[in-house]
Amino acid sequence: MNKSILMGRLTKDTDLRYTSGNNTAVASFTLAVNRRFAKEGQPQADFINVVAWGKTAEFVGKYFTKGLQVVVVGRIQTRTWDDNEGKKHYVTEVVAEETYFADSKRTAPIANKPDSSEPTVSESGDGFYPPMEDDDLPFNGGLDFP
Amino acid sequence: MNKSILMGRLTKDTDLRYTSGNNTAVASFTLAVNRRFAKEGQPQADFINVVAWGKTAEFVGKYFTKGLQVVVVGRIQTRTWDDNEGKKHYVTEVVAEETYFADSKRTAPIANKPDSSEPTVSESGDGFYPPMEDDDLPFNGGLDFP
Amino acid sequence: MNKSILMGRLTKDTDLRYTSGNNTAVASFTLAVNRRFAKEGQPQADFINVVAWGKTAEFVGKYFTKGLQVVVVGRIQTRTWDDNEGKKHYVTEVVAEETYFADSKRTAPIANKPDSSEPTVSESGDGFYPPMEDDDLPFNGGLDFP
Amino acid sequence: MNKSILMGRLTKDTDLRYTSGNNTAVASFTLAVNRRFAKEGQPQADFINVVAWGKTAEFVGKYFTKGLQVVVVGRIQTRTWDDNEGKKHYVTEVVAEETYFADSKRTAPIANKPDSSEPTVSESGDGFYPPMEDDDLPFNGGLDFP
DNA sequence: TTTT
DNA sequence: TTTT
Numbered sequence: 001m002n003k004s005i006l007m008g009r010l011t012k013d014t015d016l017r018y019t020s021g022n023n024t025a026v027a028s029f030t031l032a033v034n035r036r037f038a039k040e041g042q043p044q045a046d047f048i049n050v051v052a053w054g055k056t057a058e059f060v061g062k063y064f065t066k067g068l069q070v071v072v073v074g075r076i077q078t079r080t081w082d083d084n085e086g087k088k089h090y091v092t093e094v095v096a097e098e099t100y101f102a103d104s105k106r107t108a109p110i111a112n113k114p115d116s117s118e119p120t121v122s123e124s125g126d127g128f129y130p131p132m133e134d135d136d137l138p139f140n141g142g143l144d145f146p
Numbered sequence: 147m148n149k150s151i152l153m154g155r156l157t158k159d160t161d162l163r164y165t166s167g168n169n170t171a172v173a174s175f176t177l178a179v180n181r182r183f184a185k186e187g188q189p190q191a192d193f194i195n196v197v198a199w200g201k202t203a204e205f206v207g208k209y210f211t212k213g214l215q216v217v218v219v220g221r222i223q224t225r226t227w228d229d230n231e232g233k234k235h236y237v238t239e240v241v242a243e244e245t246y247f248a249d250s251k252r253t254a255p256i257a258n259k260p261d262s263s264e265p266t267v268s269e270s271g272d273g274f275y276p277p278m279e280d281d282d283l284p285f286n287g288g289l290d291f292p
Numbered sequence: 293m294n295k296s297i298l299m300g301r302l303t304k305d306t307d308l309r310y311t312s313g314n315n316t317a318v319a320s321f322t323l324a325v326n327r328r329f330a331k332e333g334q335p336q337a338d339f340i341n342v343v344a345w346g347k348t349a350e351f352v353g354k355y356f357t358k359g360l361q362v363v364v365v366g367r368i369q370t371r372t373w374d375d376n377e378g379k380k381h382y383v384t385e386v387v388a389e390e391t392y393f394a395d396s397k398r399t400a401p402i403a404n405k406p407d408s409s410e411p412t413v414s415e416s417g418d419g420f421y422p423p424m425e426d427d428d429l430p431f432n433g434g435l436d437f438p
Numbered sequence: 439m440n441k442s443i444l445m446g447r448l449t450k451d452t453d454l455r456y457t458s459g460n461n462t463a464v465a466s467f468t469l470a471v472n473r474r475f476a477k478e479g480q481p482q483a484d485f486i487n488v489v490a491w492g493k494t495a496e497f498v499g500k501y502f503t504k505g506l507q508v509v510v511v512g513r514i515q516t517r518t519w520d521d522n523e524g525k526k527h528y529v530t531e532v533v534a535e536e537t538y539f540a541d542s543k544r545t546a547p548i549a550n551k552p553d554s555s556e557p558t559v560s561e562s563g564d565g566f567y568p569p570m571e572d573d574d575l576p577f578n579g580g581l582d583f584p
Numbered sequence: 585t586t587t588t
Numbered sequence: 589t590t591t592t
Contacts, residue, residue: 102248103249
């Protein structure tokens, strides 16, 4: 059993792509989740990477934009990928199963049924799933990652 | 293990009272939680009763008003009470452990520490905890509420 | 958003029935969920009614037996039904979306996909869904209920 | 709002340490959480790192052993730490707020109150909190553990 | 680096 | 007895 529920704001617009194989939609975004008991001099939020697939991906790719306050119900996933130098990278992220608007005006429940379109292989090479350019790394939040 | 997470709107202002014994704050409200896959001709929401104690009660008693969209993390509680005729009533409600604003402008995490001030005896007689008038039934059990 | 996660033991074997309309499987059972901070002289557990539909119902109807420790992920549902005297009854229960074995030996994740076979009308008359005998009331735990 | 509920097995015994500053207990372990819809040729589980503080840490340090099936309620935390070469590492883990035994015989709710003893500074240098040797990396970051 |  |  693996269930996570998060409410937070998008740090930037959702990144929507499509797998090369079966052309499945894959969306990714980062949620800034404010800490309940934040201490001064410490980070005020956790920055949690979220991935969505299929219909859910298309939905969030369309409506989940920078700064929007949303709720995500999903599961924690861990995976590894190997970079060009053959070094193994460990990734922990949340796979969205249900998504909701939290902000006013945008509160109707979103009818995105659980989607079973997750591809079977995590196409490796750069640690992310869909086809992409070299300079297009996942969740590197503006920083240059090796 | 007993954990519930709800996002919904208050159907009316929070009802805040104090126990007669130790004068602990007790707040109650009902959350209208819209259904994800509502069917036409069917109810569009579930109406879930929520109780809060101590600091949490004082907080929601102050800020949780009718129509506000909030998030509640808590546990499901079942209990019984006997009415004047000696008839047993079964109650299922959520005891709030953490509360959050979901609507914009009101989104900062709310620092209400888990409160251990729950009284040890559920003062019986009318099925509710705090001191109250005879015509003052929990969640307004069928009576007219002002 | 409406998510509940419970771990507890079945108070009796699951009750499995079928709707008269479309012959959908409906299972119901009660979970005794031990309280984390139980106080002496107070109830040690909450008794939470759970309903499951379709494939999930058939699964739990087969494997969820009295005393078994299980985990249920679902949503809180409220509904009303009218008894013979035309009196309205309020029901709060958990609709199971995912189920798991918690006890050893029975721990493999259970592949019961979310089921959309919930009937559109709650066939009333006795407060429960499927066809049933008169003496066959839901969740009355052995007591005679008026 | 940031809530995660996991049921899984310990991949090894809990690692219990104490911070140098205030001598707070810190426990860490990894949970193998089996996937609900595992695909063949794909990983069957997610391996999720969990950290606990104070009383909770002492509890799990004592009772959470390799192979035990447990439930953890907590929050997802992200943080960074710099290694000896000044390289930044990103960590995502679950901070345990409540813990339970899932396996039979070990099912009583565990009374470990939420603990507020989390230190204010994450003593850096090697990405982990408690006092430790140089070769003592968080979650055994690539080194051989006994 | 992974559990049953 | 229900919210937007």
